Amino acid sequence: MKLIKSISLAAAALSLTAPAIVLVNPSITTAQAATKKSTGTITVGNNNRSVIGVYNAAGKQKNQKIKNGTTFKYYGAPKLINNEYTYKIAKDKYVPTSAISTLNGKSVLYIANNSYVYDKNGKRVTKNSKRVLLRRSRIVNYTGSIKTAASDAYRFLVNDGKKMALSTKTIKGHQYYSIGKNAYIRVSNVSYVNNEPLYAAYQTVTLGKHSNESKVPVYDAEGKTVSQELTAGSKVSVDRTKTIKNGDQTLILYGIKGQKSYIDMNDIATMPNLAVTTEE
Structure with missing residues (x-):
């Protein structure tokens, strides 16, 4: 599973030595030997890797890989494995959040640092009298649109050589991404959008x-x-x-x-x- 670093993706290629590769055809895949009702769906891919690794509960990579763009049903809440959250797609089979481009059919943000959720007034959102905190490596759906970035944009995506940016809201001098009705997280705590890296001007x-x-x-x-x-x-x-x-x-x-x-x-x-x- 990848760690968040500023090294360019081309230089961060990871050499894997799995004994065999099993590819799953890109389609909505029902988890094998699943006995519980599915919680939702995830789609993997949209990054530089053509295939994605699958892990067991102990964090060891299995001899199965899945094709970029495959959609899976997942089961239960995300599980922390090897310091990164994962989604269970079958018995003892987990996909890391760093490989996921959509959650329940919607676009996602990847949380690089623990991030509180704020309202439109810049106050931290609470639930059951506790502040809502999104842990590092969680993914969350967002609202907003991706458009051509301003020439002086500090954070941006690169699509076919063009700089693009997800819309933000400024609250008390800080930039935020919207993750739902009156719910925002700081842009500085996000490193990937739809499993595509966020770049910085510096x-x-x-x-x-x-x-x-x-x-x-x-x-x-x-x-x-x-x-x-x-x-x-x-x-x-x-x-x-x-x-x-x-x-x-x-x-x-x-x-x-x-x-x-x-x-x-x-x-x-x-x-x-x-x-x-x-x-x-």
Whole structure:
């Protein structure tokens, strides 16, 4: 199951060594050996993976994969497995929320950080005298529309090379997505829309030590070090990423905002929630 990082999706490919692959045809699939009435449906896919892994209750990947775009009935409430919520589609078979593009036939947001639900006045919504909290890795339906993003949009989706944005509401200086009648969550707590990554115009990262040294090297676009150096612990804004070959090494570089220089991903101590765009 994926963790939320700002690394570009192309660089985050995961190598799996399952003993066999079983593909399920894309259609509404009834869970095998299910004895309970289904709770609803989920659809998987709409990301860069052509097939999606299935897990058991212990978090181990099974020798079954499902095709992108398949719709399943699910059973019961989401279950936390390997630090990510999952939906049960059959006996001892679970699909992670990071692979789900619709819930009960409607579009979804993926929660990157624990998120309270707010009303239109910016007050936290309560239920049974308790504040409503959506836990990290939960998915939730939203209302609103996706349109062409403004040129200066901070958060956006990329569709066929075009920047798109889900409509937001500003409440007390913060941007929110609507998830129902008089119910909103902060945009900053969402990392995926319909299982498509949200990108940021830039992200601020904290540098770690480089080979246990406090001086952190800076690179040019070809991966060669320049005279400039940064210091471990300092914060840097980055707005793009690129992958290059440097001898026998492959470097994933993050471009420093407003500069033609880069830092190595391995020198970043804390990674943000959102991806930045990939530089060609």
